[in-house]
Amino acid sequence: MKHLYLLFLFVFCFSSPTFSQVTLTADGSGNTYELINSVLAPNYDVVEVPDCKHTTFGRHIDELFDADLNKNVFRFFAHANEDDDRCKNDDRQRTEIKSYDKSPENLKAIEGEKVVYKWKMKIDANFQASPNFTHLHQLKSVGGDFSSIPMYTLTARKGTPDQLELRQTSTDDQETLKKVDLSLIKGHWVEFTERIEFGTNSYYSIEIKRVDNQTIVFEYENNSIDNWQNGAEFVRPKWGIYRSLNNVQDLRDEAVLFADFSIEEVNTLSVNDLKTNNQIIKIFPNPVVNEIQIINYFPEDYSQIYIYNVLGKLIDIKQKNSSNTHNISHLKSGTYFLIFKNDEKIISRNTVVIQ
Incomplete structure (x- = not known):
């Protein structure tokens, strides 16, 4: 037992970032799916794409060099007429990445944990959102009574004007907590910081900030909100573009850019x-x-x-x-x-x- 304690102490003294924070950064090598899987679920597959339907296009997530950030970034494609939902549903389409049950334990949030999610995103200046839903990020439960509906969702929606909505539920009745004019983020790199304590009557906040001038374009905070769905085994994050095809005439081909994903547990043992x-x-x-x-x-x-x-x-x-x-x-x-x-x-x- 003494040797086990010394080994544990060594691990935390020299390797604690490995366990408390996980980052996913584009490297431009071209093996994009392999890179994503190596971080979010080694030896498994966390990439959800319509490659099987739109085979002539090839991979729907790749990497390119971005001059604004001066680094490689991820590019997620969604084609209005060619793509579907992984050959499973034809009324919607998705190009997303996630963590799931095959992911390392520190990528699966459980009740009582505090987690900080960070990432950067850029949608085109002429981005077109569906009037139904265009999800860009979700926190979704696995297991339990309400696993079919995301606990938190950031979705773009066509309107007058188009909006980015923050939606939440701890049951099956999702509501909009706050929305912002989508034009404030169109055509700009924005950085997201999402902080959450998983549990009932717990803490949640999110901030969206322009990378170029550090202007905060969206923020929300709640110190007493239900951040757990009954019977859930764990909660996983998702990023990408997941949109309805019920009004496909409102859509166009999109390429959404993402960079610098980070998942950090802030209450691991020190x-x-x-x-x-x-x-x-x-x-x-x-x-x-x-x-x-x-x-x-x-x-x-x-x-x-x-x-x-x-x-x-x-x-x-x-x-x-x-x-x-x-x-x-x-x-x-x-x-x-x-x-x-x-x-x-x-x-x-x-x-x-x-x-």
């Missing part, structure tokens, strides 16, 4: 957490199968237990109860780190092995 006193609180039995018993030898009590896996990802939060016992049968076999806290003060750090 080195400072590991420096706290150990064995002030005892856990029995250890190893454990289903249930742990807590004995506190310290005058100051704890209020919560934060459970992390060996990668430092927050897996669960337990509230103190009168019996001082906690069922952990839902956790997979392996080693976990338990941080006992009273508000934000750390009382004890313990290691437990689940059989």
Whole structure:
């Protein structure tokens, strides 16, 4: 166990960005699908494109050098008359990337986590949106009662004027939280920063800023909003262009540019957490199968237990109860780190092995 702790400490001292933040940046090599998959789901496929329908065009995501950013960027194509939804639906079309169940754990958000999503995007000055929907980004649940409808969506919509809408739901009744004139972002590189704490009555904010002059063109913040859909296993992000074909006469061929995707967990276990006193609180039995018993030898009590896996990802939060016992049968076999806290003060750090 001592050797395991030292190895864990080494990983966090020298490799913590690997676990807390994932970035996807175009490199211009031409192997675009392979690059995307290597980051978002190594050895699997997270690219959703209409290549099977529009075979003569070839790949619907590529890379090119952008003079404004002075770097390589991703280009997502959507053709109004030739493309569909991956040969599955012909009333819509999509060219998107995502994380999903085959992705690394730190790309799948669970209840209690805080995550920051960042990316840059540029739509053409003459971009045409559908009156139905033209989704550009989603946070979508996997599993549960409402997985068919995105929890958060940024969608462009034809109107007078055209709008970019922020839509949200924790059930199946999505509402528009805020909208902005789409002309404020047309033809410009804009940077998105989306911050979310996954859970009920939690925090959400998003800011859209022009890259060239740093002008904020859209912002929204809510300190008490439901950011979890009942029964969800995890939440995944999606980016691209996903639009309705019900009014195809309103559409044209589009090429949407994206750059510098970032997914950052901001509440992974830190080195400072590991420096706290150990064995002030005892856990029995250890190893454990289903249930742990807590004995506190310290005058100051704890209020919560934060459970992390060996990668430092927050897996669960337990509230103190009168019996001082906690069922952990839902956790997979392996080693976990338990941080006992009273508000934000750390009382004890313990290691437990689940059989």
